[in-house]
Amino acid sequence: MGDEDLIQGCIKGDREAQKLLYSKYSKQMYFVCLRYTKEQQEAEDVLQESFIKVFNSIKDFRGESKLPYWIKRIVVNTALNAQRSKLYLYPMVDVDTLNEAAEELPISDFTMEELLGMIQELPSGCQVIFNMYAIEGYKHHEIAKMLIISEGTSKSQYARAKHLLKEKILNINVNYERG
Amino acid sequence: MKEANMSFEKQWSDALDGAEMSPSEHLWTSIDGVLANQQAVVLKRRILIFKWLSAAAVSLMLLALSVLWIQNTNEVQLAENSNVQKIKNQNSKSEIQNSKFKVQNSTVNSALNQNNTGIPSADIANVKQNNALNEDAKSKPKHFDSSSNSIALASLDEDEKDNFKIPLNQQNKEAVQREMGKESKKKDKKTLITKHSFETLISALNPKKLDINTLEIPKPLGKLYAVADPYAIKSIKIEKDESNLWAGVSMASGAFLPSSTSNSDLELAQSIETFEGLQLANIEQSFSNQSLNTGSSISLGIDLRGKVSSNVILSSGIHYLRNNASLGSNLAVKSTDTGDSFALNNADATSKSLQNDINSGKYELDYASSTFNNEFQYLSIPIKAGYMVLNKQFNITINSGFSTNFLLNVSQNIAGGQTSYSQNDSFKNEFNPVYVNFLSSIAFGYTFQKKYFLSVEPTYRQAITDFAKSNSLSENPKDIGVSVGLKYNF
Numbered sequence: 001m002g003d004e005d006l007i008q009g010c011i012k013g014d015r016e017a018q019k020l021l022y023s024k025y026s027k028q029m030y031f032v033c034l035r036y037t038k039e040q041q042e043a044e045d046v047l048q049e050s051f052i053k054v055f056n057s058i059k060d061f062r063g064e065s066k067l068p069y070w071i072k073r074i075v076v077n078t079a080l081n082a083q084r085s086k087l088y089l090y091p092m093v094d095v096d097t098l099n100e101a102a103e104e105l106p107i108s109d110f111t112m113e114e115l116l117g118m119i120q121e122l123p124s125g126c127q128v129i130f131n132m133y134a135i136e137g138y139k140h141h142e143i144a145k146m147l148i149i150s151e152g153t154s155k156s157q158y159a160r161a162k163h164l165l166k167e168k169i170l171n172i173n174v175n176y177e178r179g
Numbered sequence: 180m181k182e183a184n185m186s187f188e189k190q191w192s193d194a195l196d197g198a199e200m201s202p203s204e205h206l207w208t209s210i211d212g213v214l215a216n217q218q219a220v221v222l223k224r225r226i227l228i229f230k231w232l233s234a235a236a237v238s239l240m241l242l243a244l245s246v247l248w249i250q251n252t253n254e255v256q257l258a259e260n261s262n263v264q265k266i267k268n269q270n271s272k273s274e275i276q277n278s279k280f281k282v283q284n285s286t287v288n289s290a291l292n293q294n295n296t297g298i299p300s301a302d303i304a305n306v307k308q309n310n311a312l313n314e315d316a317k318s319k320p321k322h323f324d325s326s327s328n329s330i331a332l333a334s335l336d337e338d339e340k341d342n343f344k345i346p347l348n349q350q351n352k353e354a355v356q357r358e359m360g361k362e363s364k365k366k367d368k369k370t371l372i373t374k375h376s377f378e379t380l381i382s383a384l385n386p387k388k389l390d391i392n393t394l395e396i397p398k399p400l401g402k403l404y405a406v407a408d409p410y411a412i413k414s415i416k417i418e419k420d421e422s423n424l425w426a427g428v429s430m431a432s433g434a435f436l437p438s439s440t441s442n443s444d445l446e447l448a449q450s451i452e453t454f455e456g457l458q459l460a461n462i463e464q465s466f467s468n469q470s471l472n473t474g475s476s477i478s479l480g481i482d483l484r485g486k487v488s489s490n491v492i493l494s495s496g497i498h499y500l501r502n503n504a505s506l507g508s509n510l511a512v513k514s515t516d517t518g519d520s521f522a523l524n525n526a527d528a529t530s531k532s533l534q535n536d537i538n539s540g541k542y543e544l545d546y547a548s549s550t551f552n553n554e555f556q557y558l559s560i561p562i563k564a565g566y567m568v569l570n571k572q573f574n575i576t577i578n579s580g581f582s583t584n585f586l587l588n589v590s591q592n593i594a595g596g597q598t599s600y601s602q603n604d605s606f607k608n609e610f611n612p613v614y615v616n617f618l619s620s621i622a623f624g625y626t627f628q629k630k631y632f633l634s635v636e637p638t639y640r641q642a643i644t645d646f647a648k649s650n651s652l653s654e655n656p657k658d659i660g661v662s663v664g665l666k667y668n669f
Binding site: 013015018019022023026027030034035040044045047048051052055056075105107108110114115116128133134135137145162166 | 190195197199200201206209210211213217218255544587
């Protein structure tokens with residue numbers, strides 16, 4: 001069944017079509033949720049809320065973007081809403097920007113689960129900003145407006161995230177080499 | 180190394196591109212449960228609406244039946260009162276007649292006594308006849324019409340009283356009998372109380388004893404003292420000089436209640452879809468605060484009204500309907516060149532040109548409160564069925580029905596002369612081209628100069644189909660107003 005058929009089925013409230021749509025995109029979206037959260041249960045809560053929003057508003061999907069991209073945006077936004085309270089609870093402050101020289105990072109040597117683990121271990125603010133900037137492709141001024149922080153904070157938090165990740169990658173790599 | 184030539188972000192993006200992981204199997208069960216619960220809530224709300232509609236319909240029906248029953252009771256009471264009054268009148272006349280009859284008989288008797296000596300046997304027989312008449316009159320109902328009574332009644336005229344004061348010899352007796360015969364014939368023509376009136380009187384006193392099939396409506400007599408028959412009255416159709424079709428114009432004004440609470444899911448979806456890569460949270464937050472406020476509603480149109488039975492009315496028409504509702508917005512875009520601010524409405528959330536303008540740096544998002552004045556123009560066709568609970572010169576009709584509204588145009592302007600980003604036609608596309616209202620009204624009408632009908636009609640309308648295409652309005656709108664109309668009877 002193609003996306004168009006699934007959309008029409010979902011608009012009619014056909015539970016079978018909804019289940020098929022969920023089956024088709026849930027794995028991909030679940031990984032997105034995991035990137036923005038710290039643990040599995042939290043990610044599943046975000047995924048559930050996201051798919052309910054998808055089914056409730058799919059009649060307004062106009063096809064201006066591809067369906068998976070549209071769903072992903074809902075997932076990202078739901079994840080941001082879930083994280084926002086944490087971000088406000090622990091306000092992000094500017095940190096010194098580290099001008100690090102480009103280094104060879106053997107990212108491709110790591111499994112997806114290992115990379116995900118590294119992201120989840122980042123502090124909440126760094127984790128969100130890293131995901132938004134490095135993976136989703138937002139600009140710092142966009143992140144600043146979305147999270148109601150200054151552009152400088154976004155940049156410094158990203159720099160911190162980058163530094164922490166590099167450290168982790170290099171440490172793990174050294175341990176591997178030693179081991 | 181390969182990674183050395185790639186940026187840090189690109190390496191991560193590529194590494195995680197298309198990454199998948201299976202969620203717990205029970206997750207779909209949870210989602211399914213939430214969706215089922217949502218459906219149940221919607222269903223429950225619909226059932227509640229139908230319950231209210233049913234309750235309203237039953238209440239209206241009971242009210243109509245009560246008024247009808249009271250009306251009928253009053254009519255019967257009125258007819259009975261009229262009967263009783265006429266019976267009283269008749270009885271009093273009969274009393275007078277009988278008393279006169281007694282006087283007459285006593286006069287005759289005294290005359291007979293005066294002529295006791297040498298009375299012929301024929302005179303004695305005459306006296307006995309008179310006594311018998313007297314007894315007869317006592318034993319029969321006072322209003323009973325018999326020839327003997329008629330004879331007696333005929334002799335009540337003052338100028339004839341003297342005839343009975345003279346002694347009754349054979350000659351006089353014959354003269355009296357002749358006079359009585361003449362008067363009897365006269366009285367036959369001028370019968371005050373007919374057989375029918377006797378039956379109708381019985382019917383008034385005890386309707387169960389009356390066989391309606393044997394009733395005959397009497398032909399008009401010189402003097403009609405017949406008692407009004409409530410059963411006969413009901414069957415008499417009063418011809419009125421009016422046809423069943425009325426046509427005219429009406430205008431109405433009232434309050435338009437969009438009942439909107441913005442649905443953040445919709446706005447979220449719209450903003451996400453359109454503003455990919457933009458300030459999602461801000462747009463979501465801003466649009467989720469938008470809502471249509473209570474406005475005004477006016478209509479003007481042509482009405483048709485037809486009687487399908489004595490108390491049941493069907494009416495329809497064509498109306499031009501204009502609803503106003505303002506929309507508060509706290510989002511705008513600012514030109515990066517001139518610094519001018521342009522207000523955004525929720526329709527702009529789907530605007531491609533806005534997205535391009537922002538992406539190209541021509542505009543940037545800004546915060547500015549503004550109020551959009553929205554005007555919705557419709558062609559409305561109401562169809563109503565009504566029951567006249569009071570059908571006199573002043574009348575009251577309870578109406579219920581539906582009106583179908585065809586969208587003609589939607590326009591927007593901003594209060595305070597602020598400029599909007601786009602006076603776009605896309606805003607019209609946010610609303611359904613047709614929506615249906617349930618309507619209920621009470622029409623107070625006054626008929627004057629036989630042909631004209633003036634009405635004042637408080638009306639309540641509730642949309643029963645979706646007003647907006649999206650679910651940005653959590654409830655369908657309603658409006659309450661008063662219509663004033665003038666119709667002509669063709």
